Amino acid sequence: MTKIGFLQLNSCSGCMFAVLGSALFPELLKSVDIRLFRLISDIQVDTDLDIAFVEGGVTRDEDAELLRRLWTAGTKIIALGSCAVLGGIMSQSPNMHIDPISKFVDLHLSLPGCPPPRKLLGNLLMSAIDGSEITLPEKNVCGECPFAQDQAFDVEITSLHNIHPPQSCFLREGILCLGPITRAGCEALCINGATPCDGCMGTIDRNLPSTIANFFSLIKVSDAIRKYAALAFRYQKPELKFKQ
Ligand code: SF4
Ligand code: SF4
Ligand code: SF4
Known part of the structure; x- marks a missing residue:
């Protein structure tokens, strides 16, 4: 045994x-x-x-x-x-x-x-x-998310939390969601529970700081939220400091 x-x-x-x-x-x-x-x-x-x-x-x-x-x-x-x-x-x-x-x-x-x-x-x-093999998904959480079709990167992110259950992609609603840079496998558990993804599966690309930096350069983030950019590193310490 x-x-x-x-x-x-x-x-x-x-x-x-x-x-x-x-x-x-x-x-x-x-x-x-x-x-x-x-x-x-x-x-x-x-x-x-x-x-x-x-x-x-x-x-x-x-x-x-x-x-x-x-x-x-x-x-x-x-x-x-x-x-x-x-x-x-x-x-x-x-x-x-x-x-x-x-x-x-x-x-x-x-x-x-x-x-x-x-x-x-x-x-x-x-x-x-x-003794079977297991492999981790190579796609992101958005690939398992019911709102993937609504995704939008051009809406300013002004909030970290939702007040109401989402009607569309959190990013479209101006709420930070780390689904685009987070490894899938959870079947979008948090989004299906009306909560944005905060990245517990980690990024697919192990270079976390550059992944996060690229993501934050892709989305529009209000100054108030940019102060909380460190929340993107909730599960792994960053080696990169964001400009405040
Ligand atoms: S950003 Fe979040 S809410 Fe939007 S499609 Fe990706 S996982 Fe779903
Ligand atoms: S925080 Fe974890 S469980 Fe929740 S959606 Fe993101 S990867 Fe899935
Ligand atoms: S905090 Fe650490 S030990 Fe606790 S459930 Fe999360 S990963 Fe597991």
């Missing part, structure tokens, strides 16, 4: 609860040997794992050492969720330094999302059961 661990670093447990809530989880329980999963078991074996699903970013030397030890032993390391993949929303904290786990080890796979989208997470768990 494949030996699996679910490892939590600096995180909120949301990704692990998404695993527990997955329709695939009962199948996983029957098919693999889960040796580490703090939320559901006192048994915690963090050695001799074939696959480690890792939630959260790295804040402590011992976290980095554990990752390196697993990786050196041949464990396939899978980054689960935006904190593990990108640093995540926690990396915005002014009080601590958080790194994505790819800074310390080579990854077998990465699945971003805060938490990861249900369908892709199911595919990922299935891959642990039957």
Whole structure:
């Protein structure tokens, strides 16, 4: 049986609860040997794992050492969720330094999302059961959005939030939506819930600062909103400062 661990670093447990809530989880329980999963078991074996699903970013030397030890032993390391993949929303904290786990080890796979989208997470768990491959979509959130036909880039963005359920593309309504630069896979979850995308899946192009800068040069943004451009980096720290 494949030996699996679910490892939590600096995180909120949301990704692990998404695993527990997955329709695939009962199948996983029957098919693999889960040796580490703090939320559901006192048994915690963090050695001799074939696959480690890792939630959260790295804040402590011992976290980095554990990752390196697993990786050196041949464990396939899978980054689960935006904190593990990108640093995540926690990396915005002014009080601590958080790194994505790819800074310390080579990854077998990465699945971003805060938490990861249900369908892709199911595919990922299935891959642990039957060894199948998973790939992330190479299109953007707009490609899954019901308002894609209405998209407009020439309306001034004056708001970060909607008051009413949208009748058309958020950008057309003057509300900032990061769908054009965000990787698909969530089936436009937030937009279908009447909320603009804030980019939890990360950008398709890993060069985040230039992607964001290009996007902000493409759309028209009011001065008041430009002050909040850093919101575009909610899941990953920028290396680029915007002019205020
Ligand atoms: S990616 Fe989101 S849900 Fe997962 S641990 Fe980080 S903050 Fe929590
Ligand atoms: S910008 Fe947002 S609302 Fe508009 S099509 Fe893209 S995802 Fe949908
Ligand atoms: S719409 Fe954007 S923020 Fe919402 S789940 Fe999808 S990628 Fe994440």
